[in-house]
Amino acid sequence: xxxxxxxxxxxxxxxxxxxxxxxxxxxxxxxxxxxxxxxxxxxxxxxxxxxxxxxxxxxxxxxxxxxxxxxxxxxxxxxxxxxxxxxxxxxxxxxxxxxxxxxxxxxxxxxxxxxxxxxxxxxxxxxxxxxxxxxxxxxxxxxxxxxxxxxxxxxxxxxxxxxxxxxxxxxxxxxxxxxxxxxxxxxxxxxxxxxxxxxxxxxxxxxxxxxxxxxxxxxxxxxxxxxxxxxxxxxxxxxxxxxxxxxxxxxxxxxxxxxxxxxxxxxxxxxxxxxxxxxxxxxxxxxxxxxxxxxxxxxxxxxxxxxxxxxxxxxxxxxxxxxxxxxxxxxxxxxxxx
Numbered sequence: 001x002x003x004x005x006x007x008x009x010x011x012x013x014x015x016x017x018x019x020x021x022x023x024x025x026x027x028x029x030x031x032x033x034x035x036x037x038x039x040x041x042x043x044x045x046x047x048x049x050x051x052x053x054x055x056x057x058x059x060x061x062x063x064x065x066x067x068x069x070x071x072x073x074x075x076x077x078x079x080x081x082x083x084x085x086x087x088x089x090x091x092x093x094x095x096x097x098x099x100x101x102x103x104x105x106x107x108x109x110x111x112x113x114x115x116x117x118x119x120x121x122x123x124x125x126x127x128x129x130x131x132x133x134x135x136x137x138x139x140x141x142x143x144x145x146x147x148x149x150x151x152x153x154x155x156x157x158x159x160x161x162x163x164x165x166x167x168x169x170x171x172x173x174x175x176x177x178x179x180x181x182x183x184x185x186x187x188x189x190x191x192x193x194x195x196x197x198x199x200x201x202x203x204x205x206x207x208x209x210x211x212x213x214x215x216x217x218x219x220x221x222x223x224x225x226x227x228x229x230x231x232x233x234x235x236x237x238x239x240x241x242x243x244x245x246x247x248x249x250x251x252x253x254x255x256x257x258x259x260x261x262x263x264x265x266x267x268x269x270x271x272x273x274x275x276x277x278x279x280x281x282x283x284x285x286x287x288x289x290x291x292x293x294x295x296x297x298x299x300x301x302x303x304x305x306x307x308x309x310x311x312x313x314x315x316x317x318x319x320x321x322x323x324x325x326x327x328x329x330x331x332x333x334x335x336x337x338x
């Protein structure tokens with residue numbers, strides 16, 4: 001919201017003076033010379049894809065998250081798809097997903113022939129909680145996808161207890177939450193599988209790309225084959241073995257990341273703590289500003305959550321503000337202040 005500032009007692013939306021004449025971008029990557037040099041080094045090497053940087057990036061990601069295994073993949077959507085493949089979602093299976101999410105969180109279930117079942121979110125946090133999940137459980141429930149919406153981790157203690165009680169797999173769509181934590185535990189280890197996105201609007205970027213973390217070695221191996229057409233070995237593995245032979249044991253996809261992307265990812269990953277800290281600093285400024293605006297409320301952040309702030313989300317009271325959400329969006333752009 002670019003024009004939401006009280007000027008002489010009047011909101012810009014109501015005729016006051018705007019503080020900006022252009023929109024804040026939805027997201028913008030931060031690339032510096034170390035990132036560029038990392039990619040150039042790969043360009044000058046013998047491997048552009050399926051090379052040594054893939055495993056190096058995966059190892060670096062496990063070091064940051066504390067997970068035992070990390071599988072790099074071509075996007076956050078592909079990460080969700082691979083997770084559904086790993087746990088063998090298929091026809092007749094139900095997977096509970098929150099109503100407040102991106103399309104990929106539900107589409108990945110459909111890709112595998114399963115049925116997404118939508119559960120409500122807490123209106124104060126927009127997060128899926130155990131109470132909402134329990135209402136939607138059925139004998140066909142095989143998994144739950146909890147979305148760390150805007151960067152705040154869900155109640156994983158409650159969700160894990162429910163998963164244990166009802167024997168379903170818990171998947172974290174942590175695409176908004178890399179660098180976040182819940183009760184001192186890093187995002188990436190709180191669910192059975194956790195998925196991440198490295199799109200340019202996210203905290204760190206590989207241009208396009210994603211990752212899945214898990215402590216289950218069998219699932220990790222299934223996902224590595226899934227990203228490589230369902231083939232049991234990749235080109236670099238065969239070169240090391242001096243072998244030309246490979247088998248395709250299941251139907252997979254070309255969901256690989258290149259060495260160039262992984263090199264960029266490793267360079268970006270080193271900057272993650274500082275990038276998250278800066279987002280949190282900006283969020284504190286927003287907290288103060290929005291607390292002074294009538295009809296505008298920020299989402300609730302639970303004290304046990306370390307919010308990574310992919311997004312800063314506000315709710316509006318249309319009756320108090322005097323205009324609806326659509327008007328806020330239309331009036332907050334540069335055309336409205338021209």
